[in-house]
Amino acid sequence: MIEEVGTTTEGDLIINVGPQHPSTHGVLHLVITLNGETVKKVxxxxxxxxxxxxxxxxxxxxxxxxxVTSRMDYLSSHINNQGCALVVEKGLQIEVPERGKVIRVLMAELTRIASHLLWWGAMGMDIGAFTPFFHAFREREAINDIMEETCGARLTMNYVVPGGVMADIHPNFQKKVNEFIKLLKSKIDEYYILLTGNIILQERLKGVGVISAEDAINFGCSGPVVRACGVKSDIRKIAPYDGYEKVKFDEVFETAGDSFARYMVRMNEIRQSLSIVEQLIDNIPEGEFQAKTKAVLKLPKGEFYSRVETARGEFGVYIISEGGLTPYRIKFRSPGFSNLAALHHMVKGSKIADMVATMGTLDLVIPDIDR
Amino acid sequence: MTKEELKTKLTELVPTATFDEAGEWLNVLIDAKDWLPMAKALRNYFDLQFDYLFNVTAVDWKTYLSVVYHLRSTKLEHVVVVKAKIADRNNPEIETVSNIWRTAELHEREAFDLMGVKFLHHPDLRRLFLTDDWVGYPLRKDYEDPLNMIKL
Amino acid sequence: MFSLESLAHNIDLGLNNIFPPTVALLSEMVIIGVGVIALFAVLGLVLVFMERKVSAYMQIRKGPNRVGYQGFAQTAADTLKLVLKEGLTPDGADKFLFNLAPFIVMIVAMLLMAPIAFTKGFQIWDINIGVLYISAISSLSVIGILMAGWASNNKYSLIGAMRSGAQIVSYELSAGLAILAMVVLTGSLQISEIVASQQNGWWIFKGHIPAVISFIIFIIAVTAETNRAPFDMAEAESELTAGFHTEYSGMRFAFFFLAEYVNIFIVCAIGATLYFGGWMPFHVGTWEAFNHVMDFIPGVVWFFGKTFGLIFLIMWFRWTFPRLRIDQLLNLEWTYLLPISMFNLLLMTIIAINGWYF
Structure with missing residues (x-):
């Protein structure tokens, strides 16, 4: 699939960034048209x-x-699973027990923190700071250990089943999560010293990759990208699921719509997620963690849609059922796919380095885009 | 706007539309040729303002195709699902809405790639995921690939 | 006490006794050549190892720790790998220039070794325009980089080379002006005299604030000139994969790599010489006993200690700062560093004329 090499008739350089390139975080292939250092087209x-x-x-x-959806956005695999389970539960009208819901939310927020930590490290690398990556991974490792203990896997946990979660939490879970909360709280300030407060980082991100609220909505962006423009978009607030309506947290907003706003939204979301985990961890209700369901699930004829807020934005599952054993048609609305669409609009006319920084703050996960 | 209000409003817009209220949101079933004027109205009317197109799905119903648009208004917080029916399965055509919602550009390319729906006046209708010389549309129900497909 | 000066002197004397002067000079050249190459190899190994350990320390990990004691042989193993690796030349590359470029970069690094004073009387060439020589020669390395970028027939390389060209040419100015400020203070371009003038205290302490400003500008400018992060525009792996040396592999890549580290050593050696008294020990006014103890440490240890201290500083920059953008980089130079260093030079001249330094 190598195409469009060389130069255009106006003498602009055409460069293939990717599919193997350090800053595309996967097999993304961008054909960019350059006039000197300035990006004309992506x-x-x-x-x-x-x-x-x-x-x-x-x-x-x-x-x-x-x-299968764990393999789409592998960084928020739990939240993807949750979205799929929700749609099945909606179709069969299964009521998930409180304990199951709380465990799901806890896991989802831990996943979100892990995802944002990884993003923070990788974004640092994109703009040339290598050290944050290792610092972020140290804390992410703690989350992965917690996941491993309870779910049996570290990244693609597959912990959710229709009607609840697959197994009860590990006896150490609460203790470890409490330890982790303490650890991360002390480290977030360190992140600020290491990267956020750095003048070079702020210079590199402020006013870069700007998108207005109208354009962000028009391009179908979701998650931190659109919240950085000050648009309400958090599904956890708009259409609460799994008991999000009972926990206290703020939807994080910025107004500038540039890369730094997206950066700050994600950094503050880590704090918000941490506060959700903090509220729930000592209040996990007793009872069943899984509702009684039939061995073979058959969705009634009809159409079902559920939305969840992953670390990257709005994830939707649309199932059309004909009443059979398998879905008739299934469609996943992945957040990265729409966010990528706005890339050209954001970076047109800026420098290559800005494109890389913008891509970093869009937090693209390629399997999520390609599906 | 509630479901009922939406329903009356949309009936005014497209008299031929039928409605399905089984699910969480109002489903509007229309014919493909009514789609473009309706999309413009959905986007621009002051009491509708569906500015956020969050999902475009093409569905193969074996005898015909349909394209499902999930729309939300970020200002008025209501959702509508529009299902445009394309009767001609062999040469499915529908007007693009990529000039109304820019996000549709990639979503429509995906639908074209995997389901073979031709979006008229689309700025850049090419295969998105598959190679340019791919034969057939994999998500259609009659697509056969003896090598890679799993059958339950 | 053992001293390198007497060693050099004795070799010179011995050779002149045995051979006629011309032959003696030639054999001295050979000895120096071998010595420089050996120093190159050792520096490459030590600095790469040091960079890995420094970065590992900053990144809360261990770094290489399997090959040899504490991973010390890791760089040697890597060098072996690079030597054995095939050096590919891409299709459509300008073969002659492509192969020439790494050697130019290496030769420039070697030439820069000449006027560096390792300790008293132990210097390859005590040229009377030493500082000027260094400024002049160090500009040449940009030719090698541009050549590499152009000849690779790769657009990433080309962009990297162009960035590097713009960057080195700009930062040379403030590096030159920073050095010039110290030359004004010393009144000499000769390295040995610059060191000798710091007998009773290093210029960074004696030269008041202008010397400190000059040092800060110098360290920023040389970080940029050696293409090190946060000024590694030419490589910028997240943007240009590896910039000007994207297409290089095997030993030719190793040459670029080695030259980068040797250049760091050289600029830090110059910084140590200009601001920290080269091989001069640390003396405090009237503390006779303390000064005597300091004198006991050989000059070569002082020299390498100071140089590696500065190298650590530059490595510290690399592993904690994000990268600048190319226009910000040029902006920093032309709107901040250059005017400041010009003003600083003026200030320094006033101080030097009036003798307002210690």
């Missing part, structure tokens, strides 16, 4: 990791298809 070429998950799901049962 065109994404997708499909290097397209597995046609939607087609695969058409031949998987309602219990099985959930776990």
């Amino acid at each position: 065109e994404p070429h997708l499909g290097y990791i397209h597995r046609s998950i939607e087609k695969m799901c058409e031949s998987l049962s309602y219990r099985q298809f959930i776990y």
